[in-house]
Amino acid sequence: GAGVSQSPSNKVTEKGKDVExxxxxxxxxxxxxxxxxxxxxxxxxxxYFQGNSAPDKSGLPSDRFSAxxxxxxxxxxxxxxxxxxxxxxxxxxxxxxxxxxxxxxxxTRLLVL
Amino acid sequence: GQNIDQPTEMTATEGAIVQINCxxxxxxxxxxxxxxxxxxxxxxxxxxxxLDGLEEKGRFxxxxxxxxxxxxxxxKELQMKDSASYLCAVRDAxxxxxxxIFGQGTTLQVKP
Numbered sequence: 191g192a193g194v195s196q197s198p199s200n201k202v203t204e205k206g207k208d209v210e211x212x213x214x215x216x217x218x219x220x221x222x223x224x225x226x227x228x229x230x231x232x233x234x235x236x237x238y239f240q241g242n243s244a245p246d247k248s249g250l251p252s253d254r255f256s257a258x259x260x261x262x263x264x265x266x267x268x269x270x271x272x273x274x275x276x277x278x279x280x281x282x283x284x285x286x287x288x289x290x291x292x293x294x295x296x297x298t299r300l301l302v303l
Numbered sequence: 304g305q306n307i308d309q310p311t312e313m314t315a316t317e318g319a320i321v322q323i324n325c326x327x328x329x330x331x332x333x334x335x336x337x338x339x340x341x342x343x344x345x346x347x348x349x350x351x352x353x354l355d356g357l358e359e360k361g362r363f364x365x366x367x368x369x370x371x372x373x374x375x376x377x378x379k380e381l382q383m384k385d386s387a388s389y390l391c392a393v394r395d396a397x398x399x400x401x402x403x404i405f406g407q408g409t410t411l412q413v414k415p
Contacts, residue, residue, distance in 0.1 A: 194345075223402060232307070232405040233346070233390070246400045281345065288401030291336070294345040 194295035215284030228278040307406035331396030338390040
């Protein structure tokens with residue numbers, strides 16, 4: 191596709207449930223990032239993937255959060271046992287390399303009731 | 304620590320010029336980005352500065368002073384569609400990931 195795509199666009203879940211968020215990066219982009227945007231807050235880095243290198247998970251807020259990237263392309267962000275404070279917009283971005291411009295997807299709006 | 308500051312809100316008039324400032328204090332620096340984000344949409348790339356000086360791109364210009372930890376985004380000939388949030392972000396040099404550290408964003412309202 192022409193840009194980064196994410197699914198679902200919106201997700202409403204109950205506290206304690208697990209959710210999976212998907213990101214399809216721009217074709218050929220080797221670097222992939224997940225960010226979180228909470229209401230009234232700046233974007234917060236979560237995790238970074240680059241090619242076959244070990245991911246940088248330093249931004250994940252707790253061990254309930256995990257992510258994987260299969261085949262160097264699609265990535266899924268999983269949040270286990272969701273809490274209300276997990277409600278936010280989860281944005282994915284990709285770039286041609288770590289020194290290149292990041293292009294963002296439309297995000298997944300997660301609401302935990 | 305990592306700190307990026309920008310004004311929370313600004314208001315300007317259609318056809319005018321507005322300057323959005325951003326100051327940063329980060330442990331490393333590998334470039335500064337400006338993104339535009341309309342409500343409910345993805346951030347879209349506007350500009351990138353890694354060297355001191357002014358980068359001009361149509362109605363938008365961005366300036367960087369690394370010694371002062373300061374940047375601004377200049378919007379000329381404002382249009383109603385320029386009403387959006389403007390995000391300042393510094394690329395982290397310390398982690399070797401290229402991750403961006405964002406300010407909270409400046410919400411710009413353009414009035415007729």
